[in-house]
Amino acid sequence: MRGGSTLVAFEVDGDKPATFRFLNALQLIRITNNLGDAKSLVTHPATTTHQRLTPQARAELGITDGLVRFSAGLEHPDDVVDDIVTALKKV
Secondary structure, three states: OOOOOOEEEEEOOOOHHHHHHHHHHOOOOEEOOOOOOOOOEEEOHHHOOOOOOOHHHHHHHOOOOOEEEEEOOOOOHHHHHHHHHHHHOOO
């Protein structure tokens, strides 16, 4: 791979409820526990992949309550960006 990956992580400003407002406002992008599909997906590591770690252990790894992992699918990029921007306005 020379062009990078389709997986990114970003922080939603605010606490866990703010992050969940963002996630629940997504219309095109689906929430899942596992990433990797032809469709765009998001996951909230603090409550999925890293839920069994203590808050301290998550913090040491940089897994905050605002962290979201996004995996880009095959949808039109403009549609994906619009979905994310619209959902961020709900935070």
